[in-house]
Amino acid sequence: MAFQKELVVAHDDLDDLNHVNNVRYVQWIQDISKQHWQTIATKKMQEEVIWVVLTHHIEYKRAAVLGDPIQISTYIASSSGAKCVRIVEMIHGTTKKLLVRSSTEWCLLDSITYRPLRIPEAIKKIFL
Template identity: 35%
Template sequence: MTPFTLPFTPTPADIDELGHVNNAVWVRWIQDMATAHWAAVADPAHVEAYIWVVTRHEIDYRGNVALGESVTAKTWIEKQPRGATFDRRVEFVNAAGKTIVSANTTWAMIDRASGRLCRVPAEVAAPFFL
């Protein structure tokens, strides 16, 4: 499968007192990647019917990004869902090709109408494995 990619360039508000992207910003960008991937790949009817919530972030920080620098984020799903959850991989790569931040995140699917967790149907997962 081909990873979904997006570029990210920090704004002055994203930079902490150490002069690089704040850890909370990386978490926001991880969520932005998941949301954008869902919107780009999922059937519009599924986007209307379901919403995702994160249940776990496991993040490795291997470098820094300063103001004026950019990264390319890529995300993909390696394994089929388990019940209501699945794991998503996210990597942020700098211009030199070095992975700066990598993450494994676990997401759970909620039925919008009932507000309850629900098992991920095969037809919802399928487009993410093409």
């Protein structure tokens, strides 16, 4: 199930070329991933486990500029063992053209020991 949010490009999001800085896109990927987890996971789940990034693969398709509306969506594409792959797509809110697509591999850790944990069925189910 996809989780979505919208934003509008602000001046602080821009780089020296006056389009959204690549670092800002990474921040937005992190932000929507965290918001998705915090929205659907129980308080107990959030206390017992944490997610850490193993890899990011980001495709920059088109530039966004000041004032552009952006629709961001994310979902879990697959999971195995302690890892899952999360997709994030950013689409221009007016043109509906793809701006950015990322695939991030996350690892589930015990919040106390920081050791990897096999993703429990209860967590897999909340992402369906």
